[in-house]
Amino acid sequence: MLLLPTGAYISAGVAVVALTVIALFAIPERAVTRMFSVRALPSRGFGTLPVVTSLLSFCVMCFGIYIGIYGSRNPLSNLMPLGFWTVGWIALVSLAAFLGNIWTWINPWVGLYHLLRIKEPLVRLPEGTGVWPATLMLVAFAAFLLADPAPDDPARLAQLVAAYWGFTFLGLILFGPNWCRRAELGQVLFAAFASLAVIRLQPPAGIGGPGWQIAQAPPVRAAGLFALTLLGVGSFDGLNETFWWLGQIGVNPLEFPGRSAIVGVTVMGLFGAILGLIVAFAVVVWLGMRLARKQVPFGLAFGWLALCVLPIALVYHMAHYLTAFIVGIQYTIAAVSDPFATGADLLGIQPFRVTTGFFNRIDTVRLIWVTQAGLVVLGHVWSVLLAHRVAITLFGDHRRAAIATLPLSIFMIGYTFLGLWLLAAPKGA
Numbered sequence: 001m002l003l004l005p006t007g008a009y010i011s012a013g014v015a016v017v018a019l020t021v022i023a024l025f026a027i028p029e030r031a032v033t034r035m036f037s038v039r040a041l042p043s044r045g046f047g048t049l050p051v052v053t054s055l056l057s058f059c060v061m062c063f064g065i066y067i068g069i070y071g072s073r074n075p076l077s078n079l080m081p082l083g084f085w086t087v088g089w090i091a092l093v094s095l096a097a098f099l100g101n102i103w104t105w106i107n108p109w110v111g112l113y114h115l116l117r118i119k120e121p122l123v124r125l126p127e128g129t130g131v132w133p134a135t136l137m138l139v140a141f142a143a144f145l146l147a148d149p150a151p152d153d154p155a156r157l158a159q160l161v162a163a164y165w166g167f168t169f170l171g172l173i174l175f176g177p178n179w180c181r182r183a184e185l186g187q188v189l190f191a192a193f194a195s196l197a198v199i200r201l202q203p204p205a206g207i208g209g210p211g212w213q214i215a216q217a218p219p220v221r222a223a224g225l226f227a228l229t230l231l232g233v234g235s236f237d238g239l240n241e242t243f244w245w246l247g248q249i250g251v252n253p254l255e256f257p258g259r260s261a262i263v264g265v266t267v268m269g270l271f272g273a274i275l276g277l278i279v280a281f282a283v284v285v286w287l288g289m290r291l292a293r294k295q296v297p298f299g300l301a302f303g304w305l306a307l308c309v310l311p312i313a314l315v316y317h318m319a320h321y322l323t324a325f326i327v328g329i330q331y332t333i334a335a336v337s338d339p340f341a342t343g344a345d346l347l348g349i350q351p352f353r354v355t356t357g358f359f360n361r362i363d364t365v366r367l368i369w370v371t372q373a374g375l376v377v378l379g380h381v382w383s384v385l386l387a388h389r390v391a392i393t394l395f396g397d398h399r400r401a402a403i404a405t406l407p408l409s410i411f412m413i414g415y416t417f418l419g420l421w422l423l424a425a426p427k428g429a
Helices: 006-023 029-035 049-070 079-099 110-116 132-147 154-175 178-182 185-194 212-216 223-239 243-248 263-292 298-320 322-337 362-395 398-404 406-424
Strands: 038-040 206-208
Touching (some): 006 406, 079 154, 132 263, 185 223, 185 298, 206 212, 223 263, 263 298
16 A cells, blocks of 8 residues: 555545534534435244254365364365354454344354244343343454464364354353344444344344434443444454564564464553553543533443444454455365365366455555545544434434534544554554
8 A cells, every 4th residue: 555645545534524523513404314324124034944044054164174073174265264254253243234134044153042942041141231241252252354474274273163152052052042132242342243234034023224223212231332342353363464563562564483483472552552542431431421511321421322333343353354365265265175185176266266366556556555544534424423323312402412422523533543544554463
């Protein structure tokens, strides 16, 4: 990105978000509420179909584990890391915001649990558990993603996936389906991004402006912290690759020693990024409440407004991994055609060559950068509007909501700059 005028793009993106904040003081309240209005739809059941798809997903997972352990040791030709990271972590997580909670269809536990016909859980989760367990799972997953020396090693990843499946299935047997809703990372993660979807088919079913599900009802306990943790993970995922960060931890980016040399400092940086974001967000919410001069429970305001950062977390996830997906999906197609790396051509696509030539052409690089920057700016504008809609419910009227969210809006303007800078900054790890 160094050959592009990224400074101009960053300035323009920040200006767009700032103008959105200013416009909120002028546009009528009904315009904002209409953006996130909802029309009820009849709830639709799918019978045993999710059970069937879950069993199929379980079979796919078992095949992936087998491939990971006994297949090629090259992560770029093994379907375990390609399927997990490129298809699962990058593509499916992003699609949840458009297609809804697809994890309810593809999670690999529900089908087997249904076959066991367990009527009552053996143990009940304590009241008020919220999604705290899933939040801790997210932190552990992020530490593996960002600090582990070889997160894409096929055998290592396969063993971890198998262990996580067993752990979650044990929790499902002990605590029942509530375990998945509170502790299973995939379920909570997909549900979080699915709350941004335009349409919802499960009760309460409806169709409305993107984010209407967040605007309609207060969050469950710790859901706001989960959203902030997700944003903190995404932000540090971009930061820890930059020359700036490597310089701060005393690493020459041109002589990168490998992940194993910086495991501890990476984990500490991840924790610091998450905690710093939570503290900063709490401060801006508190300042907004003081400016609004209306008594609202801090926990309610903090948790509900924190969900409004989900659009930022989503678009940064999409923008950050865009280039990795473009390359990774090519390797995935090649691996599907030759799953055991034996020279097979099941899809009939040989000779197939993975190309990265578009990174060497200024026109395609510009297109990629503009797409990434556009996503980031769109997500921040979306978050500003959604936060204002939630604030109208919290504080009672349009004017007070604009005042209450002013510190938060300034925070989001600053985060726009950070997100665009992270995309443009030179990387060395």
